[in-house]
Amino acid sequence: MLKITKITRSDAMKYFKKYSDYRGSFDFAICAVEGEKMHGVIALNADGKTFSLGHIWTDGNALIGSLLYGAAWRTAKAMGYREATL
Secondary structure, eight states, X not given: OEEEXXXXXXXXXXXXXXXXXXXXXXXXXXXXXXXXXXXXXXXEEEOSSOEEEEEEEESSOTTHHHHHHHHXXXXXXXTTOSOOBO
């Protein structure tokens, strides 16, 4: 069963370094996992005024991107943002 969970910035960067060219900064990240397998990570920025996507990377599963974008939007709403730049 897939689930969304938080991930440390250092673990997210390890994932990006392994699978992606992204080396930018971000405030926090969430990931999609199934058991021990991580299927994708989305890096997010929130500065009090703007909530935005830093980067997303998945293992190619067609559902993971939508799952992570949805989780990012729910996170933004829970933090009190009315808009998100994704």
